[in-house]
Amino acid sequence: MEEKYLILGLKSNDKIVFDYIFNHYYSGLCTYSLRYIPDKAVVEDLVQDLFVSLWIRSGQLTIDTSLRSYLFISAKNRCLDYLKHNKVREKFNLRSLANPEEPDDTNYNRYVELELRAAFQAALEKLPPRCREIFELSRFGGLKNQEIAEKLTISRRTTENQISLAMKLLRTELKDFLPAWLLIYLLR
Amino acid sequence: MEDQEKYMTEDLLPGYFSGEISEEDRHEVDGWRDLSAENKKLFGEMSAIWETREILSQMEEFSAKEALKKLNSRLFVDHKRAMFRQRLQRIAAILLFPVLIYAGVVTFNRPGKSDAVPGPVIRQKIKTTTGTIAELSLPDSTRVWLNHGTTLEYPMVFGKNREVKLSGEAYFEVKEDKTHPFIVYTGVIGIEVLGTSFNATNYPDEDQSSVVLTEGSVQLIAGKAEDRRVVASLKPNQKATFNRVSRKLSVNTVYAGEYTAWKDGILMFADDPMEEVAGKLSRWFNVDIELRTNELYNYVYKATFKDESLIQVLDLLKLSAPIEYSVKPGEPLPNGGYSKQKVIIRRR
Numbered sequence: 408m409e410e411k412y413l414i415l416g417l418k419s420n421d422k423i424v425f426d427y428i429f430n431h432y433y434s435g436l437c438t439y440s441l442r443y444i445p446d447k448a449v450v451e452d453l454v455q456d457l458f459v460s461l462w463i464r465s466g467q468l469t470i471d472t473s474l475r476s477y478l479f480i481s482a483k484n485r486c487l488d489y490l491k492h493n494k495v496r497e498k499f500n501l502r503s504l505a506n507p508e509e510p511d512d513t514n515y516n517r518y519v520e521l522e523l524r525a526a527f528q529a530a531l532e533k534l535p536p537r538c539r540e541i542f543e544l545s546r547f548g549g550l551k552n553q554e555i556a557e558k559l560t561i562s563r564r565t566t567e568n569q570i571s572l573a574m575k576l577l578r579t580e581l582k583d584f585l586p587a588w589l590l591i592y593l594l595r
Numbered sequence: 596m597e598d599q600e601k602y603m604t605e606d607l608l609p610g611y612f613s614g615e616i617s618e619e620d621r622h623e624v625d626g627w628r629d630l631s632a633e634n635k636k637l638f639g640e641m642s643a644i645w646e647t648r649e650i651l652s653q654m655e656e657f658s659a660k661e662a663l664k665k666l667n668s669r670l671f672v673d674h675k676r677a678m679f680r681q682r683l684q685r686i687a688a689i690l691l692f693p694v695l696i697y698a699g700v701v702t703f704n705r706p707g708k709s710d711a712v713p714g715p716v717i718r719q720k721i722k723t724t725t726g727t728i729a730e731l732s733l734p735d736s737t738r739v740w741l742n743h744g745t746t747l748e749y750p751m752v753f754g755k756n757r758e759v760k761l762s763g764e765a766y767f768e769v770k771e772d773k774t775h776p777f778i779v780y781t782g783v784i785g786i787e788v789l790g791t792s793f794n795a796t797n798y799p800d801e802d803q804s805s806v807v808l809t810e811g812s813v814q815l816i817a818g819k820a821e822d823r824r825v826v827a828s829l830k831p832n833q834k835a836t837f838n839r840v841s842r843k844l845s846v847n848t849v850y851a852g853e854y855t856a857w858k859d860g861i862l863m864f865a866d867d868p869m870e871e872v873a874g875k876l877s878r879w880f881n882v883d884i885e886l887r888t889n890e891l892y893n894y895v896y897k898a899t900f901k902d903e904s905l906i907q908v909l910d911l912l913k914l915s916a917p918i919e920y921s922v923k924p925g926e927p928l929p930n931g932g933y934s935k936q937k938v939i940i941r942r943r
Contacts, residue, residue, distance in 0.1 A: 429663055438654045458666060524651060546652075552615050571605050581644065586643055
């Protein structure tokens with residue numbers, strides 16, 4: 408759906424549009440929020456609160472940027488607010504905001520599950536079959552490299568070689584989904 | 596071996612990212628990365644791909660479908676527009692009369708002298724769920740309003756006495772008929788009238804049942820049918836309360852309108868203690884309410900609400916008493932339905 412129709416629908420409290428946006432962004436907003444608060448239950452609550460307020464205040468909604476940026480920036484603000492108010496920063500500091508030098512990930516595309524999955528799928532189809540099989544075992548089967556090697560009775564080195572090859576091919580196919588900080592990181 | 600020939604340091608990267616790597620190999624990767632800008636670029640991109648993979652796995656652990664189900668109940672509690680819809684639903688509920696009606700044949704243990712048709716009597720059982728108010732007429736044209744979570748049992752044809760059984764809360768406008776007393780059984784105490792209007796409360800989960808008289812006169816009785824004896828009489832604007840635990844009956848003067856407002860869709864607290872407020876709110880809005888401290892039992896509330904949402908009511912209560920509350924949305928149940936929302940009230 409085109410963005411302006413989404414925003415329009417949202418403003419007029421169209422529940423179908425609301426549900427569409429929710430389904431499209433929910434898992435990604437939660438995962439993105441995990442960067443700040445590594446607690447699944449907390450981020451789910453925060454993201455749901457975000458959508459409740461989106462629904463209630465839809466009349467006063469002003470979105471200057473894209474809907475996508477608006478949602479992710481709102482989620483981030485809610486996370487930071489939560490950390491401030493709940494004084495749980497210490498507790499979560501282990502991982503969240505642990506790397507202040509790493510700039511914010513502003514390429515939100517990678518947090519849109521349906522889009523990322525589709526791109527991944529398309530990229531995987533271009534891999535040589537063996538390479539793809541090994542990569543999928545690692546990615547979807549959740550197997551360790553050593554376990555894949557044992558399962559396919561190949562050496563671990565071969566396994567890693569194939570995964571590495573897959574990743575090399577994927578990085579060009581998925582360039583739209585790579586983090587925005589990558590460029591900055593590389594120029595340093 | 597062929598594998599060995601093709602060996603490149605970047606093949607160590609999957610192990611490097613997954614942590615399956617020896618200290619020695621880790622150093623090799625670190626050295627290789629710093630060797631050239633090209634290596635550095637490859638390393639960065641590979642690590643980003645690895646991360647993207649992780650992101651995809653993480654996203655799969657969140658279910659938008661489940662979350663939306665949960666959210667929907669909140670949208671329609673928090674939102675004004677949704678409030679309107681909820682009100683409409685309530686009105687519709689009253690209009691459409693969605694009550695459960697049971698008709699059953701029971702052997703009715705009738706007193707010897709009866710002017711009714713002999714044989715078994717068909718009894719009706721009308722039930723309102725929480726969140727529904729119903730209005731109905733009995734066979735003798737008596738009008739009855741049933742409050743939330745109420746059951747009323749009555750025969751299809753009245754005998755010598757017009758006898759009904761109440762569990763919950765109801766307002767009666769009894770059709771005058773001096774030869775056929777109208778009796779409402781509410782557990783231990785019965786209410787006997789000839790023609791009058793009154794409100795009776797007898798919720799099984801509360802310790803007391805009560806009667807408030809609007810007009811006319813009522814007599815409170817103990818015992819059944821022919822063996823009944825009068826234990827008290829009420830005048831308009833008097834309230835009789837029978838405590839099932841202490842088995843004591845007390846009568847005091849009240850403003851009857853406060854007790855009958857519910858039938859017109861008004862939620863009213865008349866110096867009610869918190870416990871009673873919680874009971875009324877939970878029936879009115881069909882939610883579970885948990886009081887987290889005993890201290891609140893001493894607070895009494897006086898307030899009237901008509902179209903306010905649960906949240907609005909709670910916010911107003913918050914202004915007048917040292918309480919705070921939180922709302923837990925209903926959880927999806929295995930049968931596809933939802934559990935009730937739960938409101939937790941604490942001392943502030």
